[in-house]
Amino acid sequence: MTSSAEPRKKSLVINAFVEMCSGHQSPGLWRHPADQSWRFNEVSHWVELAKLLEEAKFHGIFIADVLGGYDVYQGSLDPAIISGAQWPVNEPLAVVSAMAAVTKSIGFGVTVSTTYEQPYHLARRLSTTDHLSGGRLGWNVVTSYLDSAARNMGRTEQPQTDVYDGVSQHDDRYAQAEEYMRVMYKLFESSWRDDAVQRDAARDVYTDPALVRRIDHAGKFFNVPGPHLCQPSPQRTPLILQAGTSKSGKLFAAQHAEGIFVSAHAPAVLGATGAPSRVLALVTPILGNTEEEAQQKLADYRQYASHDGALALFGGWTGIDLSQYGDEEELREVESNAVRSTVTGYAKFSPGTKKWTKHTIAEHVSIGGNGPVIVGTPAQVADGLQTWVDEADVDGFNFAYTLFPQSFKDIIDLLLPELRRRGLFWEHYAVPGGAYRENLYREPGLKRSPPDHVSAKFRWVSGVSAEDHPVPN
Numbered sequence: 001m002t003s004s005a006e007p008r009k010k011s012l013v014i015n016a017f018v019e020m021c022s023g024h025q026s027p028g029l030w031r032h033p034a035d036q037s038w039r040f041n042e043v044s045h046w047v048e049l050a051k052l053l054e055e056a057k058f059h060g061i062f063i064a065d066v067l068g069g070y071d072v073y074q075g076s077l078d079p080a081i082i083s084g085a086q087w088p089v090n091e092p093l094a095v096v097s098a099m100a101a102v103t104k105s106i107g108f109g110v111t112v113s114t115t116y117e118q119p120y121h122l123a124r125r126l127s128t129t130d131h132l133s134g135g136r137l138g139w140n141v142v143t144s145y146l147d148s149a150a151r152n153m154g155r156t157e158q159p160q161t162d163v164y165d166g167v168s169q170h171d172d173r174y175a176q177a178e179e180y181m182r183v184m185y186k187l188f189e190s191s192w193r194d195d196a197v198q199r200d201a202a203r204d205v206y207t208d209p210a211l212v213r214r215i216d217h218a219g220k221f222f223n224v225p226g227p228h229l230c231q232p233s234p235q236r237t238p239l240i241l242q243a244g245t246s247k248s249g250k251l252f253a254a255q256h257a258e259g260i261f262v263s264a265h266a267p268a269v270l271g272a273t274g275a276p277s278r279v280l281a282l283v284t285p286i287l288g289n290t291e292e293e294a295q296q297k298l299a300d301y302r303q304y305a306s307h308d309g310a311l312a313l314f315g316g317w318t319g320i321d322l323s324q325y326g327d328e329e330e331l332r333e334v335e336s337n338a339v340r341s342t343v344t345g346y347a348k349f350s351p352g353t354k355k356w357t358k359h360t361i362a363e364h365v366s367i368g369g370n371g372p373v374i375v376g377t378p379a380q381v382a383d384g385l386q387t388w389v390d391e392a393d394v395d396g397f398n399f400a401y402t403l404f405p406q407s408f409k410d411i412i413d414l415l416l417p418e419l420r421r422r423g424l425f426w427e428h429y430a431v432p433g434g435a436y437r438e439n440l441y442r443e444p445g446l447k448r449s450p451p452d453h454v455s456a457k458f459r460w461v462s463g464v465s466a467e468d469h470p471v472p473n
Contacts, residue, residue, distance in 0.1 A: 009423050010389055013278055013396025016053055016408055019064040020090035025369030025400040027085040027309025037404035043098050049405060050099035053106060056412040059439060060107035062398055063092040067113060068152060072315030074323045083309030093129060100133035105429040107436030109138035109241050115173060119183040120224050126238050127230035135234025135435035135447055140241040143173040174248040176221045181256055183224050186215040188237045189458035190471045191228035215471050236448050237455045239436045255454060263371045266349035267392035278395040281388055282371030285381045287410040294375045301402050305366035314365050318342055322358035331356050378418035
């Protein structure tokens with residue numbers, strides 16, 4: 001019998017966390033002589049990564065994205081532009097087909113915003129990529145958060161989630177996102193019957209028009225008559241991922257997400273999630289054969305980290321411009337409630353830091369961004385991951401890098417053998433050559449969303465007439 005004191009074993013879901021930019025969560029590390037993240041414009045860069053991670057049996061590659069620059073710090077884009085803090089950044093969906101062409105099993109989670117994309121157009125792009133990847137596409141549904149993106153999309157600022165006098169001011173972002181998802185499910189699941197494509201040469205019928213229909217969606221935000229331009233892809237609805245942390249975001253995730261990405265500096269911030277979805281935490285591991293070697297790596301990386309780049313990212317994430325404060329000003333004592341509460345949260349989980357200034361924040365954020373950095377031997381890092389599993393009940397991790405691709409090679413060579421030794425990571429894909437959803441759930445045959453997922457009620461299956469299954473509202 002297993003002792004209650006022993007750590008609970010959970011076979012972990014492991015993704016690589018990247019963006020089509022240099023540095024990503026560790027701005028300035030592109031200057032390190034061993035870093036190759038600046039090659040993000042080269043298709044070979046992404047092809048090599050996909051092959052490397054599939055050989056190691058990573059579940060997926062999660063590609064983050066933003067639609068604007070980080071311009072809160074100093075009221076300017078310059079710090080982000082100079083330091084390369086998620087600038088420049090390319091469109092992520094474009095590279096998935098190239099990665100899929102050289103792999104068979106690894107999944108691809110791609111961030112695309114519902115705030116600035118017409119659903120009819122996006123549905124076509126996602127279905128196309130799901131077809132070309134053999135059903136290995138995940139869609140990280142976001143509503144965007146940068147005002148700089150909103151201004152470039154014809155708005156003055158990003159729609160906010162606010163509560164005044166205890167009364168919720170309806171969050172247009174998530175109201176729009178809810179309607180957006182209904183449109184997408186109608187296009188993915190209800191517009192074509194499973195067997196609509198006949199390819200019947202004898203009858204000279206490629207697709208039966210009786211099995212393709214308009215969705216005639218007319219709503220507050222969208223009017224989409226349809227039908228969908230693409231036939232049903234292997235997953236129909238791509239694996240739905242979500243990373244919202246606001247109250248509205250969490251409610252949205254509970255309704256739609258099959259995988260939820262979280263970022264916090266300590267598991268206590270999250271608590272036990274209790275979510276039915278797979279919950280993955282952001283972690284940046286720095287590994288060495290000895291603790292001393294790992295700490296030396298961290299010290300080396302800090303020489304290249306950009307504090308201005310870190311403060312640019314921090315400004316974008318929080319809306320707080322720390323350039324307004326003095327170099328030695330204790331941020332837990334300033335007048336701004338937003339600054340005090342944000343910095344107090346950082347300080348709570350880094351008790352060794354006595355004084356928190358903007359430079360302390362910059363050092364904290366410059367390696368690993370808004371998630372924890374776990375430094376040590378494979379056993380020490382695995383112990384740190386186990387703490388997250390035990391205290392926050394996460395199902396796996398999005399591993400960010402400091403050096404690209406060396407950080408992933410260290411994970412593969414040092415950490416994964418230790419996790420496998422502990423029974424915490426699989427030896428092989430559950431469904432080699434399967435859909436992303438099959439391998440995430442470890443269920444052969446589960447290409448399409450589970451029966452209890454909201455999208456399932458929209459699905460028009462073979463043998464069912466349109467009259468018996470009208471397009472749901």
